Structures are given as C-alpha cells and as structure tokens.
Amino acid sequence: MQSRTPASRTGRPRSAAADAAILAATREALVELGWSKLTLGDVATRAGVAKTTLYRRWAGKNELVVDAVAELFDELELPDRGSLAADIEGVVLQFAAILARPEAKSGLMAVVAESTRDDALRERIRASIVERQMRLVLEGRARAQRRGELPSVPDPAEATRTGDLIFDVVAGAVVHRTLVSGKPADEEWVRSFTRVLLLGLASSA
Amino acid sequence: MQSRTPASRTGRPRSAAADAAILAATREALVELGWSKLTLGDVATRAGVAKTTLYRRWAGKNELVVDAVAELFDELELPDRGSLAADIEGVVLQFAAILARPEAKSGLMAVVAESTRDDALRERIRASIVERQMRLVLEGRARAQRRGELPSVPDPAEATRTGDLIFDVVAGAVVHRTLVSGKPADEEWVRSFTRVLLLGLASSA
DNA sequence: CCATTACGCTACGGGTCGTAGCGAAAGCTC
DNA sequence: GAGCTTTCGCTACGACCCGTAGCGTAATGG
Numbered sequence: 001m002q003s004r005t006p007a008s009r010t011g012r013p014r015s016a017a018a019d020a021a022i023l024a025a026t027r028e029a030l031v032e033l034g035w036s037k038l039t040l041g042d043v044a045t046r047a048g049v050a051k052t053t054l055y056r057r058w059a060g061k062n063e064l065v066v067d068a069v070a071e072l073f074d075e076l077e078l079p080d081r082g083s084l085a086a087d088i089e090g091v092v093l094q095f096a097a098i099l100a101r102p103e104a105k106s107g108l109m110a111v112v113a114e115s116t117r118d119d120a121l122r123e124r125i126r127a128s129i130v131e132r133q134m135r136l137v138l139e140g141r142a143r144a145q146r147r148g149e150l151p152s153v154p155d156p157a158e159a160t161r162t163g164d165l166i167f168d169v170v171a172g173a174v175v176h177r178t179l180v181s182g183k184p185a186d187e188e189w190v191r192s193f194t195r196v197l198l199l200g201l202a203s204s205a
Numbered sequence: 206m207q208s209r210t211p212a213s214r215t216g217r218p219r220s221a222a223a224d225a226a227i228l229a230a231t232r233e234a235l236v237e238l239g240w241s242k243l244t245l246g247d248v249a250t251r252a253g254v255a256k257t258t259l260y261r262r263w264a265g266k267n268e269l270v271v272d273a274v275a276e277l278f279d280e281l282e283l284p285d286r287g288s289l290a291a292d293i294e295g296v297v298l299q300f301a302a303i304l305a306r307p308e309a310k311s312g313l314m315a316v317v318a319e320s321t322r323d324d325a326l327r328e329r330i331r332a333s334i335v336e337r338q339m340r341l342v343l344e345g346r347a348r349a350q351r352r353g354e355l356p357s358v359p360d361p362a363e364a365t366r367t368g369d370l371i372f373d374v375v376a377g378a379v380v381h382r383t384l385v386s387g388k389p390a391d392e393e394w395v396r397s398f399t400r401v402l403l404l405g406l407a408s409s410a
Numbered sequence: 411c412c413a414t415t416a417c418g419c420t421a422c423g424g425g426t427c428g429t430a431g432c433g434a435a436a437g438c439t440c
Numbered sequence: 441g442a443g444c445t446t447t448c449g450c451t452a453c454g455a456c457c458c459g460t461a462g463c464g465t466a467a468t469g470g
Contacts, residue, residue, distance in 0.1 A: 009468095009469075010413075010414050010415070010468075010470075011413080011414040011415025011416070011467085011468065012414075012415050012416045012466070012468050012469095012470080013415085013416080013465040013467080013468065014415090014416065014417095015416080015417085018417090034319070034321070034322040035318055035319070035320060037367075039456090039457060039458085040457085040458080040459090041457070041458085049336070049417080049418080050417065050418045050419065051418095051419095051458095051459090052417080052418075052419085052459095053416080053417060053418075053459085053460095055459070055460080056416075056417090059302050060458095060459090064314040072270075076224075084406075089239065102321070102322075105321040106321055106322060108318075109314055109315075109317055109318035109321070110315065110318040110319075112314055112318075112384055112385055113240055113310075113311065113313075113314035113315040113317075113318055113384075114239075114240070114241060114315075115312055115387075116239070116307075116310040116314070116384060117239040117311060122387055125385075127344055130385060130386075131455055133229065149407065150406060150407060151225075151407075161342050161394075162397070164388070164435075165387065165394070165397050165398060165429095166401075166406065167377045167386075167399065167400070168378050168381045168382040168385075169374065169377075169381075169401065169402075170376075170378075171381050171385070172374075172376045172377030172378040172379070172380055172381030172382065172385075173367030173373050173378065174377070175380075175381060175385075176373045176376050176380060176381075177373040179317055179318075179321060179378065180330075180335060180373075180376070180377075180380075181319055181369065181372075181373055182320075182327055184367070189366075189370070191373070192309055192366065192367070193370060196370065196371075196373075196374065196402075196405070197401075197405065197406055198405050198406050198407060199405040199407070200402065200404040200405035200408065201289075201355060201371065201402055201403050202354065202355060202356075202403060202404070203405065214438075215437080215438055215439080215444075215446070216436085216437065216438075216444080216445035216447070217435070217436040217437045217438090217445075217446045217447045217448075218436080218437060218438095218444025218447080219446090219447065219448095220436095220447080220448085223448090242425085244425090244426060245426085245427080245428090246426070246427085254448080254449080255448065255449045256449095256450095257428095257429085257430095257448080257449075257450085258447080258448060258449075260428070260429080261447080262449090265427095265428090314451065354438090369451085371454050411445090411470100412469100412470085413468105413469090413470085414458100414467100414468085414469085414470105415466100415467085415468080415469105416465100416466080416467075416468095417464105417465080417466070417467090418463105418464095418465080418466095419459100419462100419463085419465105420461100420462090420463090421457105421461085421462090422461085422462105423458100423459100423460100424457105424458080424459085425456100425457085425458075426455100426456085426457085426458100427455080427456075427457100428453105428455095428466100429452100429453085429454100430451100430452085430453080431450100431451090431452090432449100432450085432451085432454105433448105433449095433450095433460105434447105434448080434449085434450105435446105435447080435448070435449095436445100436446090436447075436448090437444105437445085437446085437447090438443105438444085438445085439442100439443090439444085439445105440442085440443090440444105440448105440462095
C-alpha cells in the first residue's frame with residue numbers, strides 16, 4: 001500500500017489496525033456520502049483515529065480512495081471453466097459484481113477522472129487496480145491459445161498491443177454498461193457480449 | 206439547455222452572451238485547473254459575470270460542467286464512407302479526438318462519477334451527451350443492414366438490446382483506452398479495434 | 411532508561427460554498 | 441415615455457472543509 005518501513009526499525013510502529021479501519025471507513029463513507037461529499041475529517045472520525053494520523057499515511061483524498069477501492073478487486077479470480085467463452089463470462093460477471101457495488105461506483109470513476117491531471121495517481125491506479133485485471137486477461141488469453149481457441153502471436157510487440165486492446169474492450173464495455181448506461185451487466189448481457197467479442201458483429205443475431 | 210422561458214415573457218431577458226461566456230469559461234477552467242480545483246467563483250470571474258448570475262442558471266458545478274462538455278460533442282457526424290468498417294473507424298476517430306481534449310478528459314469522467322448518486326444528473330448526461338452518440342450507432346447499424354453487412358433483427362426488443370450492447374462496447378472501449386489506459390486511440394488502434402468488433406477475437410491475429 | 415517514532419487532541423489561517431440584500435439596467439406593455 | 445418585471449453586478453455573510461503546527465502521551469527497540 002502506502003506503508004514505508006524499509007530502513008526505519010526504531011520507534012513506535014504504525015498501527016496496522018488503523019490502516020484497516022481507515023480503509024473500511026472510507027468505503028463506508030463512499031457508500032453513504034459519495035465521492036464529492038466525502039471528507040477526510042469524517043473518515044477519521046468513522047475510523048476512530050485522529051485526522052492527523054490519516055494525513056501521515058495518505059497524501060490526500062485521491063490516494064486514500066484508490067487504496068480503499070483497490071481492496072475490492074482482490075477477490076477477482078480466473079478459474080478454468082473449460083472454454084474461452086466460459087472463462088470470459090465468468091470473469092466479466094465477477095468484474096461486474098464489483099462495479100455494481102456503490103463504493104466502487106462512486107469512487108472508481110472519480111479517481112480515474114482525477115488521474116487525468118495527476119500522473120502519480122494514474123500510476124497508483126494502474127499498479128493497484130488495473131494491473132490485476134490485466135493479468136487475468138493475459139492469463140485467459142494464454143489459456144485459450146493453449147486450447148487452440150485463439151491464434152498465437154509470435155511478435156511480442158504485436159502480442160502486447162492485442163492484449164491491451166482486448167483489455168480495453170472488455171473492461172471498457174463493462175464499465176460503460178454499468179456506470180454510463182446505468183444498466184446491470186447481468187448474465188444475459190454478458191452472454192451477448194461474449195458472443196460479439198468472440199465472433200464479431202456480423203455473426204451475432 | 207437550462208433556459209426556462211416558456212410562460213414568462215415580461216422583464217429583462219437573460220443574456221444569451223452570458224451563457225456562452227460562462228460555458229466557454231468553464232471549459233477554459235477545466236483545461237487549466239481540472240475538475241477538482243475548478244470553482245464557480247473563478248468561472249464567474251473568467252466569464253466576466255457575477256457569481257450570483259451563474260447560480261441563477263445552474264444548480265451547481267455538476268450541471269454546469271455537463272452543459273459545457275456537451276457542446277464538445279456537437280461536431281460528431283457519421284458521413285457515409287461506403288462500408289461498415291470505414292464508418293466505424295471514422296466515427297470512433299472523431300469520438301477519440303474529442304475525448305483526447307483536456308476539458309473533456311477532466312470533466313466527463315467526473316460528472317459521470319457524480320451521476321452514480323444523482324439520477325437527475327444521470328438523465329441530464331444521457332439527454333445531452335450520450336443520446337447523440339447512441340443515435341450515431343443506430344444510424345450506422347441501419348446503414349450497414351441496408352448494405353447487407355449486418356443481419357436485420359425483426360424483434361424490436363432484441364434490436365434495442367443489441368444496439369445498447371454495441372454502443373457500450375464501442376464507447377466503452379474508446380473511453381477506457383483514452384482515460385484509464387491513458388494511451389491514444391490513434392488510427393492503428395482504431396483499425397485493430399474495428400477488426401475485432403466486426404470479426405471477433407478468433408479471426409484477429 | 412532513553413531515543414525515536416506514532417498517536418490523539420486542539421487550534422488556526424485560508425479558501426470555497428451558497429445565499430441574502432441592494433441599487434441599477436434592460437426589456438415589454440400600454 | 442411611464443411603469444412594471446426580471447436580470448444583473450456587487451458586497452457581505454455564516455458555514456464548512458482543508459491541511460498543518462504544536463503539544464503531551466503512548467509504544468516500540470537498543
């Protein structure tokens with residue numbers, strides 16, 4: 001996270017319980033108040049810590065919410081469901097379930113918006129949230145290539161570009177469906193999406 | 206926009222020039238300051254109007270930015286380029302060019318984030334921004350069906366679902382590429398994306 | 411026991427918010 | 441032009457949140 005305890009060994013250690021309490025309080029405040037009305041003073045009160053303690057660990061609202069939201073994505077997994085289509089449907093449904101939670105809705109888009117003017121924040125989001133999702137895409141793709149469902153790409157640069165493309169299409173579609181269109185990415189939608197992704201528009205009814 | 210002059214005909218009319226100046230000042234402030242540091246007092250000063258004038262027309266920052274950003278999407282068009290693939294590439298490049306502008310980056314995601322807790326704001330975004338994009342998708346699809354490039358869907362409900370799906374995939378992918386991955390949706394990317402969208406993952410190298 | 415760091419608490423200047431109140435300006439109707 | 445109505449610019453205000461400084465205390469390790 002944000003912990004920096006590399007060389008310093010002396011002195012009173014930071015309370016790990018306080019970290020957990022603050023992040024939980026942040027998610028609670030996101031649900032009740034939303035991003036714009038969330039204040040660090042309120043979060044500190046909810047967590048039972050002093051405001052100064054909070055400022056010693058996080059630079060501001062942006063960094064705090066990134067860490068609080070990032071924990072929601074810990075549960076993402078990619079079990080082998082036997083086929084590429086089933087793998088995609090499974091992971092997309094998991095992703096959609098996380099995005100449907102109010103603390104994710106309120107917080108994620110807000111910090112992404114802020115990250116357009118803050119490179120350090122963008123990198124923090126990439127490392128703690130996006131990177132994990134990306135790994136799943138690459139793993140699912142490699143699995144499908146072993147099954148023979150997807151052609152293998154010899155050129156590494158080309159492989160990276162294709163991986164990035166797939167990731168933006170999958171994540172972008174789910175995010176847009178959930179947050180912009182405001183409709184649930186339920187099983188029916190995910191089936192239709194997977195069909196289009198695999199077979200293309202022309203093949204889908 | 207927000208003008209309400211249905212029954213009231215008497216008294217001093219609202220200055221249309223002030224509206225334009227305020228919206229332009231809002232975009233200017235979005236570029237220079239970004240969403241979070243943009244204040245209504247500053248916008249009023251930039252526009253050369255009193256802060257109270259601004260509050261008479263817009264309920265708050267959210268509504269103001271929605272209207273300011275919405276004007277950016279006025280230029281979206283869908284000229285007939287002869288094939289579905291060419292039509293998609295053309296409109297996606299236009300969309301990407303708008304999203305690449307700093308006033309769109311900073312503002313759009315922020316108001317979408319706020320809209321997760323404000324239904325009126327969500328509807329405002331839908332009506333003034335999303336609706337226009339959706340129209341292009343439907344028009345391009347109808348055109349492709351006339352050309353025989355896409356199968357026609359007799360069931361109206363199914364047609365709506367498919368239209369919504371295509372829209373979320375296209376818009377979501379471009380938005381995610383631009384704002385989350387932070388990479389440009391340039392011609393090369395758009396070509397690859399169009400290929401995947403039309404032919405599916407299996408057919409793309 | 412002592413150095414070091416974290417903690418809780420209080421207090422503060424600075425900034426923004428959104429509104430109220432005022433006189434002046436700009437239209438329309440007669 | 442007289443009179444009515446609404447908008448406009450301006451000033452001022454209490455309320456809130458920010459981020460930090462200072463202090464005494466608590467919890468470690470040497």
